[in-house]
Amino acid sequence: MSTPVVTTEHVSKWYGQVIGLNDVTVSVPPGVTGLLGPNGAGKSTFMKLITGQLRPSKGSVKVLGEPIWRNPHLFFQIGFCPEQDAFYERMTGLEWVRALVRLNGLSDKEADEAATRALTEVGLLEAAHKKIGAYSKGMRQRVKLAQALVHDPQLLILDEPLAGMDPIGRRKTIRLIRDWGRAGKSIIVSSHILHEIESMTSNILLINNGRILAEGDVHQIRDLIDEHPHTVYVRAADPHRLARQFLNDVTGDDVRSLRFEPGAVVVETGKPDVFYARLTEMAAGGEFGEIEEVTSPDDNLQAVFQYLVK
Amino acid sequence: MSPIHDQSYRHYGGGKAAPGRSWTVIAGAGIKSLIRKRAFMGLLIFAWAPFIVRAVQMYISANYPQAAILNPTAETFRQYLEQQDFFVFVITVYVGAGLIANDRRANALQIYLSKPLMRSEYIAGKLAVLFAFLIAITLVPAMLLLFLKVMFDGNFTFLKTNLFLIPAITIGALLQVTLAAFTMLALSSLSKSARYVGILYVGITFFTSAIYGVLYMITGSSRVSWISIGANVSQVVDVVFRLKPRYTTPWQVSLLVIVALVVVSISVLERRVRGVEVVT
Numbered sequence: 232m233s234t235p236v237v238t239t240e241h242v243s244k245w246y247g248q249v250i251g252l253n254d255v256t257v258s259v260p261p262g263v264t265g266l267l268g269p270n271g272a273g274k275s276t277f278m279k280l281i282t283g284q285l286r287p288s289k290g291s292v293k294v295l296g297e298p299i300w301r302n303p304h305l306f307f308q309i310g311f312c313p314e315q316d317a318f319y320e321r322m323t324g325l326e327w328v329r330a331l332v333r334l335n336g337l338s339d340k341e342a343d344e345a346a347t348r349a350l351t352e353v354g355l356l357e358a359a360h361k362k363i364g365a366y367s368k369g370m371r372q373r374v375k376l377a378q379a380l381v382h383d384p385q386l387l388i389l390d391e392p393l394a395g396m397d398p399i400g401r402r403k404t405i406r407l408i409r410d411w412g413r414a415g416k417s418i419i420v421s422s423h424i425l426h427e428i429e430s431m432t433s434n435i436l437l438i439n440n441g442r443i444l445a446e447g448d449v450h451q452i453r454d455l456i457d458e459h460p461h462t463v464y465v466r467a468a469d470p471h472r473l474a475r476q477f478l479n480d481v482t483g484d485d486v487r488s489l490r491f492e493p494g495a496v497v498v499e500t501g502k503p504d505v506f507y508a509r510l511t512e513m514a515a516g517g518e519f520g521e522i523e524e525v526t527s528p529d530d531n532l533q534a535v536f537q538y539l540v541k
Numbered sequence: 542m543s544p545i546h547d548q549s550y551r552h553y554g555g556g557k558a559a560p561g562r563s564w565t566v567i568a569g570a571g572i573k574s575l576i577r578k579r580a581f582m583g584l585l586i587f588a589w590a591p592f593i594v595r596a597v598q599m600y601i602s603a604n605y606p607q608a609a610i611l612n613p614t615a616e617t618f619r620q621y622l623e624q625q626d627f628f629v630f631v632i633t634v635y636v637g638a639g640l641i642a643n644d645r646r647a648n649a650l651q652i653y654l655s656k657p658l659m660r661s662e663y664i665a666g667k668l669a670v671l672f673a674f675l676i677a678i679t680l681v682p683a684m685l686l687l688f689l690k691v692m693f694d695g696n697f698t699f700l701k702t703n704l705f706l707i708p709a710i711t712i713g714a715l716l717q718v719t720l721a722a723f724t725m726l727a728l729s730s731l732s733k734s735a736r737y738v739g740i741l742y743v744g745i746t747f748f749t750s751a752i753y754g755v756l757y758m759i760t761g762s763s764r765v766s767w768i769s770i771g772a773n774v775s776q777v778v779d780v781v782f783r784l785k786p787r788y789t790t791p792w793q794v795s796l797l798v799i800v801a802l803v804v805v806s807i808s809v810l811e812r813r814v815r816g817v818e819v820v821t
Contacts, residue, residue: 279651282655283654283655284651284654284655284815285815301659303563303656303657303658303659303662304657306655306656306657306658307657309655310655311652311655313648313651313652313655315648315651316648317647317648317649317651317652318647318648318649319643319647319649320647330570331652331653331656333566333570334563334566334567334653334656334657334658335656335657336562336563336657378652
């Protein structure tokens with residue numbers, strides 16, 4: 232098994248009375264790993280702990296096999312893209328990236344070349360001489376990515392890199408991240424949107440309320456989620472008739488419980504695949520009235536997390 | 542078949558410095574950005590005006606016997622450093638107020654601290670910016686005056702008689718600069734607004750002097766001069782120049798206050814210069 236790029240052992244972080252991360256023990260393998268969790272789950276705290284910006288209240292954090300805290304030498308091999316903007320708006324993109332890479336010990340000329348290459352890499356060369364204050368949100372995200380990769384790090388840590396990007400910028404950035412992963416870089420990327428992470432990698436860490444809930448292949452985690460009761464909201468012309476059919480059907484062991492809401496029935500199923508197949512047949516047959524809307528609150532990541540922590 | 546244009550990432554050929562020298566990058570960037578400002582350069586040149594006056598004084602006294610009244614003494618160098626107090630104050634506010642506050646406002650600290658840069662190096666770099674400019678208007682011109690005195694006299698008599706001036710100028714100037722730099726940097730780390738920091742520094746400086754002035758009027762004694770930040774520096778520098786201290790406060794107390802202020806400043810910097818805490 233390959234050496235993990237990040238390992239944490241019983242790591243906790245408190246901010247006074249507030250707990251940011253709670254007894255987290257995890258190993259992040261090389262390659263692209265998605266850190267998935269709703270807002271306020273502890274993703275940024277985890278990111279700051281593994282970039283050595285915060286010291287854990289308890290436990291230990293190792294990055295690339297070495298403790299990260301007070302180990303600046305490791306930062307030669309790590310690139311960090313924070314979630315928040317962190318710019319001097321009056322500087323140009325090139326000036327900003329160049330100034331930061333100078334901290335890696337490059338001369339002015341070398342820093343200039345490295346910054347130009349990094350800006351080219353993220354597709355920002357044409358805007359390199361524009362002031363950052365004039366950049367769009369997507370350009371700002373990309374210039375942050377440029378400063379993270381300008382020193383050619385082995386490990387990239389990207390905190391919500393797609394936040395605020397337009398669809399095209401989002402697609403380009405996802406492609407970039409996948410390319411860097413294929414080129415052999417290890418990348419830890421956080422997001423609160425499942426499909427964003429899925430488009431970059433299948434390896435994910437689920438985090439909520441400061442705890443890692445699950446880790447591994449996104450498909451296995453989906454299977455895990457699918458084994459558990461799933462809530463489906465069905466708005467229909469005659470919800471009572473529909474509910475009777477859900478329960479009367481001899482094959483209806485897929486329905487665990489149901490309740491009514493105005494104009495709708497909410498079903499909890501243990502076999503979502505079977506239930507959705509039955510529902511599709513019923514809708515196609517038309518004998519139980521019009522089915523107007525089918526939604527699953529469980530598609531919302533927040534609901535999945537709430538279920539997993541129960 | 543090779544691609545027409547390889548746009549993949551290429552490794553740079555530059556070296557990678559060992560940690561410990563990154564403070565020079567921070568200091569260099571800060572110094573360069575200030576030197577580019579014309580207003581600041583004007584201020585820096587203006588701060589050398591007293592040096593010109595003193596140099597002329599030394600030239601005249603060395604070359605015209607009828608101007609012997611202008612002959613410099615050891616106290617002249619003390620007076621020169623005291624004149625520079627005003628410029629130290631102005632440049633400390635101009636340069637120092639935004640040193641950390643601007644980084645905090647731009648959220649730049651979290652980026653800096655994810656580079657091969659320790660917090661102590663970051664602070665050292667910022668201190669170096671202030672030290673560089675403050676030493677350039679205190680220690681450097683004062684030493685240069687001493688050198689000019691020897692040159693204009695054409696002999697070492699004055700220097701031999703007053704050899705203590707070399708350590709006295711060095712210690713006196715460093716005391717001025719160290720206290721100003723540490724306290725200003727600590728204040729700069731407390732806020733995201735350079736303007737607010739500047740006002741706070743000016744306020745603290747004048748407020749402590751005003752309180753001392755009021756207490757002096759009430760008690761008629763200068764025993765409480767330790768309350769005034771400026772008075773403490775004056776008191777200790779007087780002693781360093783072998784002059785009679787101007788206040789009745791023991792100079793050791795004044796020195797203790799200066800040391801305490803520097804220690805408190807370091808403690809503030811240690812607490813404030815760190816990655817942004819995320820409260821979930």
